[in-house]
Amino acid sequence: MLKGTPFHSRTSALNETYAWRRWSGFLAAGSYELTHEREYWAVRNSAALFDVSPLFKYHLSGPDAATLLNRVVTRDISQLAVGQVFYTPWCDAHGKVIDDGTISRLDDQRFRLTSAEPSLRWLSMNAVGLNVTIEDVSEKLGALALQGPKSRLILDSIANPPITHLKYFRLMHTQIAGLPVTVSRTGYTGDLGYELWCEAKDAEALWDALMKAGHDYGITPAGILALDIVRVEAGLLLLDVDYTSAHKAIIEAQKSSPFELNLGWAVNLDKPNFVGKKALREEKARGAAWQFVGLEIEWPALEKLFLDEGLPPQIPNLTVRASVPVSSMGRQVGYASSSTWSPLLKKYLALAHVEAEHAKPGNLLMFEIMVQHKHRYTPARVVELPFFNPERKRQ
Amino acid sequence: MSSKQSTVHCSPFTDNYSLTMANNYDAIVIGGGHNGLIHAAYLAKAGKKVVVLERRHLVGGAAVTEEIYPGFKFTEFSYVVSLLRPEVIRDLQLPKHGLTILPLPSTFTPLPNGDYFAAWDDHDKTRREIARHSLKDAEAYDEYSRQMARMAMAVKPILSMIPPDPTTLNPKDLFGLAKLGGHAAGLSEKDFYNLAKLMTMSAADLLDEWFETDALKGTKSASGIIGTFLGPRSPGTAYVLLHHYMGEIDGAFRAWGFAKGGTGGISNSIANAAKALGVEVRLNASVSQIIVKNGRAVGVALESGEEIYAKYVSSSLDPKRTFLKLTDPKQLPSDFVEAIRRYKIRGSSGKVNLALSGLPNFTALPGEGALHRGAISISPSVDYIERAYDDAKYGHFSRKPYIDCILPSMIDPDMAPPGQHVMSCFVQYAPFAHEGGWDDAKREAFGDAVINALSEFAPNLKSLILHRQVLVPPDIERITGLTEGNIFAGELALHQLFFLRPAPGYTNYRTPIANFWQCGSGTHPGGGIMGASGRLAALELLKDWKA
Numbered sequence: 054m055l056k057g058t059p060f061h062s063r064t065s066a067l068n069e070t071y072a073w074r075r076w077s078g079f080l081a082a083g084s085y086e087l088t089h090e091r092e093y094w095a096v097r098n099s100a101a102l103f104d105v106s107p108l109f110k111y112h113l114s115g116p117d118a119a120t121l122l123n124r125v126v127t128r129d130i131s132q133l134a135v136g137q138v139f140y141t142p143w144c145d146a147h148g149k150v151i152d153d154g155t156i157s158r159l160d161d162q163r164f165r166l167t168s169a170e171p172s173l174r175w176l177s178m179n180a181v182g183l184n185v186t187i188e189d190v191s192e193k194l195g196a197l198a199l200q201g202p203k204s205r206l207i208l209d210s211i212a213n214p215p216i217t218h219l220k221y222f223r224l225m226h227t228q229i230a231g232l233p234v235t236v237s238r239t240g241y242t243g244d245l246g247y248e249l250w251c252e253a254k255d256a257e258a259l260w261d262a263l264m265k266a267g268h269d270y271g272i273t274p275a276g277i278l279a280l281d282i283v284r285v286e287a288g289l290l291l292l293d294v295d296y297t298s299a300h301k302a303i304i305e306a307q308k309s310s311p312f313e314l315n316l317g318w319a320v321n322l323d324k325p326n327f328v329g330k331k332a333l334r335e336e337k338a339r340g341a342a343w344q345f346v347g348l349e350i351e352w353p354a355l356e357k358l359f360l361d362e363g364l365p366p367q368i369p370n371l372t373v374r375a376s377v378p379v380s381s382m383g384r385q386v387g388y389a390s391s392s393t394w395s396p397l398l399k400k401y402l403a404l405a406h407v408e409a410e411h412a413k414p415g416n417l418l419m420f421e422i423m424v425q426h427k428h429r430y431t432p433a434r435v436v437e438l439p440f441f442n443p444e445r446k447r448q
Numbered sequence: 449m450s451s452k453q454s455t456v457h458c459s460p461f462t463d464n465y466s467l468t469m470a471n472n473y474d475a476i477v478i479g480g481g482h483n484g485l486i487h488a489a490y491l492a493k494a495g496k497k498v499v500v501l502e503r504r505h506l507v508g509g510a511a512v513t514e515e516i517y518p519g520f521k522f523t524e525f526s527y528v529v530s531l532l533r534p535e536v537i538r539d540l541q542l543p544k545h546g547l548t549i550l551p552l553p554s555t556f557t558p559l560p561n562g563d564y565f566a567a568w569d570d571h572d573k574t575r576r577e578i579a580r581h582s583l584k585d586a587e588a589y590d591e592y593s594r595q596m597a598r599m600a601m602a603v604k605p606i607l608s609m610i611p612p613d614p615t616t617l618n619p620k621d622l623f624g625l626a627k628l629g630g631h632a633a634g635l636s637e638k639d640f641y642n643l644a645k646l647m648t649m650s651a652a653d654l655l656d657e658w659f660e661t662d663a664l665k666g667t668k669s670a671s672g673i674i675g676t677f678l679g680p681r682s683p684g685t686a687y688v689l690l691h692h693y694m695g696e697i698d699g700a701f702r703a704w705g706f707a708k709g710g711t712g713g714i715s716n717s718i719a720n721a722a723k724a725l726g727v728e729v730r731l732n733a734s735v736s737q738i739i740v741k742n743g744r745a746v747g748v749a750l751e752s753g754e755e756i757y758a759k760y761v762s763s764s765l766d767p768k769r770t771f772l773k774l775t776d777p778k779q780l781p782s783d784f785v786e787a788i789r790r791y792k793i794r795g796s797s798g799k800v801n802l803a804l805s806g807l808p809n810f811t812a813l814p815g816e817g818a819l820h821r822g823a824i825s826i827s828p829s830v831d832y833i834e835r836a837y838d839d840a841k842y843g844h845f846s847r848k849p850y851i852d853c854i855l856p857s858m859i860d861p862d863m864a865p866p867g868q869h870v871m872s873c874f875v876q877y878a879p880f881a882h883e884g885g886w887d888d889a890k891r892e893a894f895g896d897a898v899i900n901a902l903s904e905f906a907p908n909l910k911s912l913i914l915h916r917q918v919l920v921p922p923d924i925e926r927i928t929g930l931t932e933g934n935i936f937a938g939e940l941a942l943h944q945l946f947f948l949r950p951a952p953g954y955t956n957y958r959t960p961i962a963n964f965w966q967c968g969s970g971t972h973p974g975g976g977i978m979g980a981s982g983r984l985a986a987l988e989l990l991k992d993w994k995a
Contacts, residue, residue: 087570090551091821098550098708099861203861269866271858352538352701365601370700394700398543399534401700 055080058106059195059256063264067274074277077169079107082276089282089371090396092275096242096283097397099271100201102263103280105241105248106256108154109171110191114163117183122156122164125179127311127333129324133158138222138237141319142311143175148332149299149308151175152292153316155239157224165190165250169292170300179328195256199263200246200283202445203270208236208247211266216247221447230262241280243287245445281372285393285402288347288438290314294374295345295390295404312341313406315438344412347440348379348389348433350401350420355431362425368394368401378421379405380430386411389420395440402440403433411435473499473728473758475989476748478735478774479929479968481509482718483982484764485729487967489540489722490986496993498727499756501748503734503929506712507719509764510928510935511977513712517915519865520803523710523856525919525928526935527872528552528823529977531694532703532714535608536979540721547717548708550859554822556813557667558905564812565663566819581661588658593693599643600693602635607694607980610988611947611955611972647942651685652830662829670827670850673876675936675975677794679837680830684942691940691975706859714977738763738964740779745964748774760989764968764982766930766937767791767950771959780960787951791970792944795921795933796840798878800898802871803864803915807855808906821858826851826901840877845894845920848901850876868914873898880921880932891918936976937969946972957985965989 056079057065064082073080081104084092095101113121123130128141135158142153154168166172176187199208209215212227216236219225224237232255240246251259264272284291292298296314297307310333311320322334352366359366372393379387387407395402403420411418412435420433477488480502488498506512510525529549537547553569565581568574579586635643646654651672655665671692672685679685707713719729734751738761747757763770771780771788807816810824827833827850836846852874857864864870875898882890895918903909921933930937938944947955950970957965967985968974974981 087568087573088553090569091553094550098548206866269861271861352534366700368700396700396702397548399537399701400543 058104059253060104060106060197060260062257063260064104064274076107076277077109081107082274083278084276085274089276089278092273092279093282093396095271095273095275096201096244096279098202099273100199100203100207100267101242101273101275101279102260102267103198103200103275103277105196105198106194108191108196109168109189110194110196111166111168111172111176112163112188112190113166113176113185114188115183115185116162117180117185118162118164121176121180121183121185122166123324124327125176126156127316127320127327127329129321130156131324135160136223136225138224138239140222140239142314142316144311144329144333145299146329146332147299147308148310148329148336149302150296150311150314150316151299153290155237157235157237159224159235170298175300193253195251195253195259197249197259197263198240198242198246199249199267199272200240200242200244202245203267203272204246207263207267207270207272211262212236219247230258232259234259241287241289242283243289243439243441243446244283244443245448278371281374281391282393282395285372285391285404286395286397286439286441288315288404288440290345290404291374291391309343309406310336310341312336313343313345315345317341340409342409343387343406344409345438346405346407346412347436347438348403348405348418348420349436349440350392350403350422350431350433352401355401355422358422358424358429358431364425370394377403379407379433380419380421381411386418398441400440404438407435472747473497473756475499475760475762476501476756476758477762477764477967478748478770479503479509479764480507480715480719480729480731481764481968482511482715482977482979483968484509484762485715485718485722485727486536486540486979486982487762487764487986488727489718489725490983491990492722492725492727493539494990499758500722500727500729501733501735501750501756502729502731504927505731507729507731508712508715510924510930511711511715513710516801516917517803520868520870520915521710521856521863522801522870522917523712523872524801524917525799525924526711526977527854527856527874528705529707529711529714530704531607531691531976531978533608533978533980533983534701534703536983537703539983540718540725542717542721545717545720545724546709547714549703549705550708551702551705552822552854552859554819555667555825556810556819556822557663557825557827558810558812559663559828560904562812564810565661565667567667568818578661578664581663582659585659585661585664589664592658595639595642596690596693598635598639599646600690602639602643603690604694606946607973607978608984610957610984611949613947613953613955646686646690648683649686650681650683651689652680652834654686654689655830662831663827666827666829666832667825669830670825670833670852673833673837673850674852674874675797675934676939676941677792677796677840677877677879678941679834679841681834687942688940706854706856708860708862710856710860710863711977718979735774738775738961740776740961740964743779744962760963760965760993762965762967762985762989764966766793766934766968767966767970768793768931769929770966770968770970775961775964784951784954784960791950792939792941793931793934793937794939795880795924795930795935796878797874797876797933797935798845798894798898798921799917799919799924800873800875800895801917801919802873802913804869804871804912805914806867806908806912807858807869808871808902808912809908810906812905820855822854824853824855826853826905836877840879843879843881843883845878845882845890845897846876847897849878849898851898851901853902873902878920880925880934882920886920886922891920891923894918894920936974938974940975945974949974957988
C-alpha cells in the first residue's frame with residue numbers, strides 16, 4: 054500500500070483529480086486541478102508549492118562524515134562550506150552514475166544527502182573503517198519546494214529571520230509560524246525557488262502558513278506533471294527516465310557516465326580517491342562517447358507533416374517519458390529520453406543522448422514523430438542546456 | 449548589398465533631398481503599435497535600416513499597459529491576446545524578449561436569476577455545466593465545436609495569405625484564388641455549405657440553429673459583435689464567431705490568453721525584438737505628413753518640423769488617418785479617396801478600468817474561486833445584447849451594456865499590490881457619434897451604467913473601487929489615434945475583409961503612391977493583436993525591394 058506524505062491531509066483535500074502518481078512508494082499528486090496548466094504557470098509567473106517529501110533523505114554525522122561523502126560522490130566535499138549545498142552525481146567503480154542528489158552541509162560534521170533511490174546500503178558499504186553515523190531520515194522530515202518569482206516575497210513575509218539574502222545553493226535555519234525550518238535556495242525548476250525542510254510533525258502547520266502567506270501572491274499547489282515540464286525547460290535529469298542507475302542496468306549500454314550526462318562539471322579529478330575516479334580519469338582523457346544535449350524540434354516542418362495529413366499539429370502537452378529515436382543522414386545516432394512542449398518558450402523541446410560527434414550546438418538532427426500512425430522524421434536542432442535560465446534564479 | 453548604399457545609388461531623383469540621404473533610412477514605419485513594430489522588425493531582419501516613429505511616449509498603440517493609479521497597472525485598451533501569429537512569435541523570438549501568454553481558463557456569465565453559466569478548460573466540466581441548463585445543448589456543444597474547428601482549419605490559411613485580386617487575370621492572383629479554393633475543397637460538402645451560411649448569417653441565427661440556452665447563446669454571440677457596430681441579430685456577425693476557434697486549433701501552441709504585464713507586455717516584447725534586430729524606435733515623434741515627390745513617397749514630416757527621408761514609407765495607422773490626414777488627397781485617385789471615406793470605422797466600444805481594494809463577490813458563486821481567473825461576461829441572453837445595441841443604433845450608449853471583464857491581477861500578481869486587484873471591463877456599446885456629442889457628464893454616466901450593470905451580479909463592487917478610468921471612443925481616438933476609437937482600425941465586417949480591406953485594388957499592402965505602403969490592422973487580415981498585417985506587408989515589401 055502506498056503511503057501519504059506528512060502533508061497528505063492537505064494535499065489530498067486539494068486533489069480535484071482524485072488521481073495519484075507514485076513516487077518512491079508515496080502518493081504524489083500528478084496535478085491538483087483537472088489540468089496541470091495553471092500549476093505549470095505558477096512556477097514561471099507566481100509561486101508553486103510542491104510536496105517533495107518522497108525524496109530519500111539521509112543525515113551523515115561524525116568526524117569522518119565529510120570523508121565518506123568525498124569518497125562516494127564526484128564533487129569535492131572539502132570545498133563545501135557550512136550552509137552551502139552541492140548538487141552532485143555519484144558513480145560505481147566503473148565511473149557509471151548510480152544516482153544524483155544534493156548534499157547540504159548543516160554544520161562542520163553534519164550533512165544531509167538527498168537521493169532518488171534508497172542509498173543507505175551504498176553509503177554504509179563505503180563507510181567501512183570511518184567514524185560516521187548514517188541515519189535514514191526520509192520519513193522523519195517533510196519537504197516542500199516553493200518555486201517561482203514570488204517565492205522570495207512569500208517566504209520573507211513569514212520567515213523569522215528573513216531569507217532575503219539567502220544565496221543560490223545556500224541554506225539557513227529559520228522559523229516559520231514558530232516552527233524550526235531549514236530553507237535551502239535549491240529546486241528542480243530552474244527558477245527562483247527554495248526547498249523547505251521540517252520535522253514531519255510540523256508539516257501541516259508549515260503548509261498552512263505558506264498557503265496563507267502566499268495567497269496574495271498567487272501561490273498554487275502543484276503536482277509532478279507541472280514539475281516534469283519545468284525540469285525539462287531547466288535541462289535537469291530524472292533518474293529512470295533520462296538515465297538508468299548503474300546499479301539497476303542489465304547491460305553495459307544502459308549505463309551512463311557523468312560526462313555522458315552533461316555532468317562533467319561536477320566531476321573533480323583532483324580530489325583524493327573516490328568511487329569511479331580511475332575510470333572517470335580515463336574516460337575524460339579519451340573523451341565521452343555520448344553527450345546529453347537539448348534539442349529544439351523545428352515547428353514549421355513538424356506542422357507541415359501534420360498538415361499533409363489534413364491534421365492540425367498534435368503534440369502531447371505533457372512531458373513524454375519515452376525513448377524517441379534521433380537520427381542523422383538516415384542513421385540513428387541517439388535517442389531523446391524526455392520531450393515536452395514548453396508553453397513558456399513556445400517550443401517543442403527534448404533532452405537527448407547523442408553520439409558525441411553529433412552533439413555540437415547548431416547541429417541538425419532528425420527527430421522521430423508519429424503522424425497519423427506513420428513514423429516520420431522532423432528536423433531538430435542541438436542547443437545548449439538549459440533551455441530556460443532566468444536571471445532571477447541566481448539574483 | 450548594403451541597403452544604405454543601394455538607396456543612394458538607386459535613387460531616381462536628383463533634387464535636393466536625394467543629396468542629403470547619407471543619414472537616411474531604408475524604411476520609415478509610422479506608428480509603434482504591434483503591427484508597426486512587427487513590420488519594422490521583419491524589414492530589419494532582412495538587413496534594412498528602419499526607424500519606427502511613435503507619436504506617444506510609449507510603444508504599443510492600443511496594446512499598452514500604464515500605471516494609471518499608483519501600484520495598479522491597467523491594460524488600458526486591448527486586454528487579451530487572441531491570435532498573435534505563431535510565425536511572428538517564432539520568427540521574432542518573442543518569448544526570449546519577454547512575451548509570456550498566461551491561460552484564461554474559463555468564462556463565467558452570471559445570470560439575473562442568481563444562477564450562472566460557465567465554460568471551463570476541461571471538456572467534462574464544461575459538458576456537465578451546460579447539461580445543468582440543457583442536456584440537448586451539452587451534446588450540441590461538442591458537435592458545434594468540432595464543426596467550427598473544421599471550418600477554422602479551412603479558413604485559417606487566409607490569415608497568412610496576401611489577398612488575391614479576384615478581378616484580374618494576373619497569374620499570381622489566380623494562383624492565390626486557386627489556393628483558396630483548395631483550402632475550401634478540403635471541406636466536406638456539408639461543411640462547405642455551413643461555411644457559406646456562416647459567411648452570411650447573424651450570430652443569433654446561427655446559434656439558434658444549435659442551442660436553446662439563453663446564457664450560452666448570449667455569451668457566444670458576444671464574440672460576433674466585438675468591435676463592430678452591429679448587434680447579434682445583424683447578418684454577417686456569425687463569421688466573426690469563427691475567429692474564436694482559430695486560436696483553439698493551434699493546439700499546444702496556444703497563442704490565446706492574457707499576456708503577462710498586460711497587452712503592453714506584448715508590445716514591449718515586440719519592441720525589444722525589433723531593437724535587437726537594429727530597429728530604431730523614436731518616441732514622441734508625431735508624423736504630420738507624408739512627403740511625396742514625383743508620385744513617390746520619399747519621407748515624412750514631423751509635427752516638430754523635422755523631415756526624415758527613406759526609400760520606403762509604411763504606415764501602420766488606420767486607413768482614414770493614413771490617407772485622409774497624413775496624405776495630400778491630390779496625390780490619390782479620387783475613387784480611392786472615396787473608398788477610404790466610405791470605409792466603416794465606427795467606434796462602438798468603451799473601456800472601464802478599475803483599481804479595487806479587494807475581489808468582487810459574485811452572488812451566483814460567492815467567495816474567491818476559479819471563475820475570478822477567467823473571463824467574466826455580462827451577456828445573459830441574445831436579447832440583452834441586442835437591446836444594448838438598440839440604444840447605440842439611435843445614438844446613445846447602452847444603458848445595460850454587454851461587458852467582458854477580466855481581473856488581470858488574479859492571473860498575473862504583478863498587476864496590482866498584493867491582495868488588491870485591477871479589473872478590466874470592455875464595454876459595448878458606446879457609439880462614437882453619441883447623441884449631442886460626448887462630454888464629461890456623459891462619460892461618467894456611461895461609467896456609472898457599467899458599474900451598475902456589474903453591481904447587479906457583484907453587489908460589493910462599488911465599495912471596492914479605489915479608482916476608475918472610463919474611456920469612451922473619443923478618448924480612445926485621442927489617446928491611441930485610432931479614428932473614431934474603433935479598436936480594429938476598421939470594422940471586421942465582410943464587406944471590408946480580405947480583398948476588400950481597406951479598399952478594392954489596394955489589398956496587397958500597396959497604396960496609390962509608389963513606395964508608400966500600409967501595414968496596420970486596416971489591411972488584411974486585421975483585427976486584434978494578430979500581427980499578420982505587419983508581417984505580410986513586410987514580406988510583400990521585401991519582394992518588391994528585390995524586384
